[in-house]
Amino acid sequence: MHYLRLWLACVRYSVVRTLMFRGDFAVWALVELFWMAVNLLTISVIYQHTDSIAGWNQYQMTLLVGTAMLIQRFLMGFFWSSIFEMGRNVRSGHFDFFLAQPGNLMFMATTRKFDPDGFVNSLVALAVVIWSAHKLGLHPGAGDLALYALMVACGLVIHYSILVISVSAVFWLTSAQGVEGGYFTLTEFSRLPKEAFGTLTSLVFVWALPAVVVSNVPARLLLHGFEWRWALWLAGAAAVWFALAVFVFHRGLRRYASASS
Secondary structure (H helix, E strand, O other): OHHHHHHHHHHHHHHHHHHHOHHHHHHHHHHHHHHHHHHHHHHHHHOOOOOOEOOEOHHHHHHHHHHHHHHHHHHHHHHHHHHHHHHHHHHHOOOHHHHOOOOOHHHHHHHOOOOHHHHHHHHHHHHHHHHHHHHOOOOOOHHHHHHHHHHHHHHHHHHHHHHHHHHHHHHOOOOOOOHHHHHHHHHHHHHOOHHHOOHHHHHHHHHHOOOOHHHHHHHHHHHHOOOHHHHHHHHHHHHHHHHHHHHHHHHHHOOOOOOOO
């Protein structure tokens, strides 16, 4: 409850700040909405020339892409600004501010800012998932929806952990520039079905770097029902990557030289 109160206080601050700059909020919300629309339009254009890609039809692919966008929009809303601001704060010495915060340092540094524009567009991504499921004639029960939400949460943990690990490089380097571009390059693979990958690429993007399973597992759960092997792999990957993020962050913290040192 202590951390929930801290997080809600940060959310209130972020919302009030956003309302002070409504034009900025509207522009960024529209930019993200345009990016999502381009992804969906691309699927529509591709499927005008084919009926199936790696065994996935148009609405199955739309559901997969909608799931990938849902996870990414949650990341943008809850963590993105805070994590990338952390890199700038470490370089400038402003990270000292978080050393005096009343809570776990990693939690405070990566959850301080809430972006309403990213969260609003997560509702659009959810609408895409619902529309795709309707077109496919899917009728998931309450248990399936709960498992889907759990798998989406596991995917969010993996995305969060990879970002924290990447930005934590700033503790050793003078800059972590390029992380944003590298992250978006990696997440491009999350909008593809795992069946589209060959043996080598599957080894890299499905098993070593779980960029594909973060979206494929929740989508397949709605399409084909619960598959315990893939669900356990996603949950295990989330636990391992989060533990690695905590380890790397605290190892890097030992190297931090405050503004007053």
